Amino acid sequence: MRELVTVQVGEFANFVGSHFWNFQDELIGLAADPLGDAVFKNQHLNMDVLYRSGETQQGVLTYTPRLVSVGFKGGLGSVSARGTLYNDDVDTPSDIVTWRGSVATHHTEPRKKNLFLQSLSEEEQENLVDGENSSRGEIEDKDIVKCLENDVTFWTDFSKVHYHPQSLYQLAGSWVDAQEFDNYGIGKESFSWSLQGEDIDERLRFFVEECDHIQGFQFIVEDSGGFSAVAGDFLESVADEYSNTPVLLYSVRSPSSNVLRENKRQIVSRDLHDAISFARLSSFCQLYVPVGLPSLSRSKAATHLCIDDQKPYHCSAVYAAALHSIGLPFRMEAQGPTTDSCYVSGALHVNDMVRMLAGQGRQNMVAILDVAMPAPTLLEKHLGQSLLGSLQPLTPEVKEDAEDLLALESMTVHGVFESGGDRASVSELKDQISAAYEGETVRPMLCHLSAAQCPLPVPLSFPSIFGNLVGQHGQLLATPISGVSSRGSLDVYSIPMAARLRSSNAVLPFIERRLTNLLRHGTVQGSSATPLLRSWGFGREELEDMGESLSKMVLALNPHSLTSSDSD
C-alpha cells in the first residue's frame, strides 16, 4: 500500500473535493452495509491509500481523509475548522484562564445548519443513544435533496465527511473581497507565504510523516483567481521539501469564474493571469490536468446531464466524479505484477501514471481529462466503440478532432454493464476496449487501461443533475422517463463511469493561447501591461523564463510551430 496525500486549494477546489470525499465516504459505508449491493462489498480498493486511522485523546478510533484543504476564512459555513471528531469537551467559553480583567465577547451571527447537516448530526445522536434501533428522523430525504438543490453556499453545506482537525486551513486576514480575489497579483499581495506558509507546510508534514511510503500528492487547485498564487507558493515548497514525490495537479475552475470582462484592462489582466498561473503551477508538478469548461452545461460531456452552470455545487460534482475515476488505479490492490483479480485490473501508482503520460516521448506534462458520465453499456455489436466515442473532454480549449499518433492515454472504466444487464467483468471490459481500439483509424501510441467492477456510488448529497435517460443504476434508457427533467440521488443509486487522461497535441491551443498572451503583454518592450505585472511583482526576466518554458512545451508537441508565436 502506498499512500496518497490530497491537497485542495481554493473555494471551488474545495467544492470538488467535498464531492470527491463524499464518494469515498459512501463507498466505505456501502462496503460495511450488510444489506448493500454485493458489487460494493468486494471493491478491492484500498481506502487506506486516501484515509488515515487515528485516535482521539479519549481513545476513540477515527478514520479521516489524508487531506490539507486551504480556503478563505469564513468559507466553512456552519462547520468548525476543527471538525467534530476530536472535540470531546464541550468548551465553556466563559472560563478564560489567561486573563483576569474584563472580557468583551463578539459573536458572529451563528450559521444555521441546513437540513442535510442537521440530519447528519441527528443520525449520529441516534446511533449514540439507541444503537441499531434508529427510527428514521423527521427529516425526509426528499426535503434534504430539495434544500441542497436550492441553497448551497459553502462547500461544507453538502459534505458528510468527518475531517481531521489538521485538515482544514483558513487563510486569515487578507481584507479582500472574495470577488476581488480574482487574479494572481492580488493573491500574491494579500497572502505572504513567509508568514502563513509555515503553518500550511506543517499541516502537510503531519500527514506525510505518517505515511510509510507515500506514492504522491494529488493537488486540486482553483486556478482562476488569487488562490493560484497561494497554490504556486505551496507547490514550490512541496517540490523543494519532497523532491522525489510526484505531484499530480488538477487545476479546476468553475464556469461562473468566466464572467464577461467589460474593458480591455480586465481582459488583459485575465489573460495574463491565466498565462502566469499556468506557467507557475506547471513548473512545480509532474502532471498538469486543466479541468473546467467555460460552459459545462452546453458541452458534449454533459449530454446526459442537466447542469446549471451558475451552481458550483453542480459542476463540481461532475469534476469530482471524473477525478474519482482517474484516481481508482492508485488504490487498486495489485495482485502481483501480472495476475489481475476479477474485480480490478490495471493498478498504477501516481508515479507510474506520470511516467507513462509525461515521462516518455514528447514529455508533454499537460494532460486532457475526458469523461463519460454515465458510461454506456457495452453492446455486443458496437463493442467498446460507443464507450470511446462517449468520452468527452472536461479540459477547456482543446482541439476536437486532433489526429495524434503519438498520443498517450490512461483510461479507467468502472461499473460498466454488459448488454445482458449484468456488470461486465474486468476481463470482458479489457477485451472489448482493446478491440475497440483496434478498430479505430487513428490509434494512440499507448493506452493503459484500468478497470474495476465497482461503479460510482451516488450519495444523498449528490445534486440532481442526471437527465431523464439515466436509469436507476446509471444505465442509459432507450425511452426517457416521462414527467421529470432531472434525476438525482433519490432515483439514481450508482453510475458507471469512464474517464481518461490523454497526453495529446489536442491540448496545443490551451498552451499556445497562454504563451501568446504572455509574449504579447508580458515580455514585449513597452507593453501597456508592464505596470500591472510590476504591481504583481513580476520582473521582465522572470516573465521571459516563463515564456521560454511555455514555448518548450509547445515545441515538444508541435515541432513545426517554431517562431509562429513570435510573429504576432
Add this chain to the structure above:
Amino acid sequence: MSLRVLNPNAEVLNKSAALHMNINAAKGLQDVLKSNLGPKGTIKMLVGGAGDIKLTKDGNTLLKEMQIQNPTAIMIARTAVAQDDTSGDGTTSTVIFIGELMKQSERYIDEGMHPRVLVDGFEIAKRATLQFLEKFKTPIVVGDEPDTEILKMVARTTLRTKLYEALADQLTDIVVNAVLCIRKPEEAIDLFMVEIMHMRHKFDVDTRLVEGLVLDHGSRHPDMKRRAENCYILTSNVSLEYDKSEVNAGFFYSNAEQREAMVAAERRQVDERVKKIIELKNKVCAGTDKNFVVINQKGIDPPSLDLLAREGIIALRRAKRRNMERLVLACGGEAVNSVENLTPDCLGWAGLVYEHVLGEEKYTFVENVKNPHSCTILIKGPNDHTIAQIKDAVRDGLRAVKNTIEDESVVMGAGSFEVAARQYLVNEVKKTVQGRAQLGVEAFADALLVVPKTLAENSGLDTQDVLIALKGAHDRGNIVGLSQHTGEPIDPQMEGIFDNYSVKRQIINSGPVIASQLLLVDEVIRAGRNMRKPT
C-alpha cells in the same frame, strides 16, 4: 471632470467629504482597539459563525481577525500590522495614535485650517519628538552578560498586557532565558531558534522552557525504545525509503523478472545507507550503555525502520526542516546530507530522549543537552484558543527581549514618555516654530497623550484628573507614569515598567506619515462599489 466623462459610474467624494470619511474611519478603528491597551485592558473573545473561538488582547491579531472593508481603515490596519512585523509590538498604539492625530486635526480643520499647515506641523513635531526620544531613552549595557533584570522588566511589561499577572510573571523568566540561550555573541538573534510547541491537555495550563528540543512526532516502529539515556544524536537529511519514484527516471521494464531485479537492486541501495548508519552506531556505542538516535528530515520506510530497530537505534522521520538547524544548535554535531564519510564528529549529544503520547499525538523530548543554543517553549493548555493566545504572548515577549538587546536601550513606560514628550513639544518646540504650523505641533503633542489617556480610561479612572496630575508632577521635574491601580503618578523606573525603544520610535515615525497622507487626500474616487455604505 475628466473621470466622470470616462466612467459615469465612478463615485467621487469631494475634498471635505473625503477628509471626513478618512477621519471617521481612523476614529472607528481607534474605538475598536482602544480598550485593548495596557494591563487593565479588555480581552476580546471572538466567536465565529461555526462556534470557533478566538481569544486575543493583541491589536495585531484582532486586526487580522476583523473583516475590514473601508479602504482607509485597511490602509491604517496595514501600517499597524507592518509595525508588528518589524518590531513585534505596538499595533494598538499605532492605531490609536493615528486615530488621535486625525481627531485632533478635525478640530482645527473644522475651524477652517488647511490640512497642509497641520501636516507641516506634524513633520516638525515628529522630528523633535524623535530627537527627544534619543535623550529620554535609558541606555543599557548589553555586552557579554546582559543585565537580566532589565530584560525581565521589559518582558514583564509586555506580557502583563497580554496575560494576567501571575501567568505573565511565570512567562517572563521563560522568554528571557530562552533568548539568552539562543543568543550568540556578534550575531543577530534568530528567534526561530526558539521552538514554540504546544500540547492540548484537558486539565493543565502550564508553560515551561525545555533546554533542548521537543519534536511533534515519535518513532514509527513498535520495537524502538520510548526512553533512552546518554544518546548520540544523528541529524540527517538522507532518504531511507525505497525510491523507485525517482521522478524523472524514464525507465521501463520489459518483463517481470527485470522489474523484480530492479526493485531488489534499488532496495539494496537503501539498505546500504541504513547499514552505514548502523556501522557508525556500533563504532561509538559498542560496549557502552550509550544509545543512538537518528532524526531524519526525509522519510524512513518500514524495512529501514526494522533494520534500525533491530540494532536498538531510535529513528524519527520527516523532521521539520527548521528542526535540523535547531537540533545541531541544541545537541552539537552537524546535519549530514549523505551517509558517506560519517564520523563520530557528526554526532550530537543528549542526556535524555523520551517519547510522550497523547492520543494519536506523539512528542519526542530531546533533553539534558550540553551547552544548548536552541531551546523549546512548551505550552500546555486546555483548548486551542487558550494555547493560541499564550503563544501570541510568548512571541511578543521574545520580541521584546530581542529588541532590548539589539536596541541597547529601553524607554520608561506607563505613559511617561508621552507626557514628557508632550510637555517638551508644547513648552519648547512650539515657540521655535513660525506661524500656523505651531498648531500642527500642538495637535501632535495633544495626540501623544492618547496613550496615558487610554490607559487611564481602561483602568476606570477619570482621564482629566489623571492628565492634570501627570502634567503637574512632570512640571515639577519628575519623570512620571500612570499607576494603573491608583491613578496616581508613579516613577516607572521604580516600578520596573519599560517599553522597547524601537517600538516607540516606529510608532512616532509611522503614525504621522499615515495621518498626513489621509489628511492631504483631495478626492476619493472609486469606480464600482458604494463607499458610503456602512462598513
